[in-house]
Amino acid sequence: MREAAEPEAIGGESACLLPLVCAECGALAEQRPPTVCWRCGAVVDRD
Numbered sequence: 001m002r003e004a005a006e007p008e009a010i011g012g013e014s015a016c017l018l019p020l021v022c023a024e025c026g027a028l029a030e031q032r033p034p035t036v037c038w039r040c041g042a043v044v045d046r047d
């Protein structure tokens with residue numbers, strides 16, 4: 001996971017990653033929402 005290069009993104013708090021999960025395919029977004037899923041192209045945003 002190249003996100004490891006971003007200490008702020010990976011802080012050991014898994015709950016913070018939940019908003020990054022694509023609702024369509026379950027992939028983990030590479031950027032903070034709002035963004036577009038790298039796998040299926042769906043919009044990933046905090047609900």
Ligand SMILES: [Zn+2]
Pocket residue numbers: 022023024025026027037038039040041042
């Ligand atoms: Zn997706």
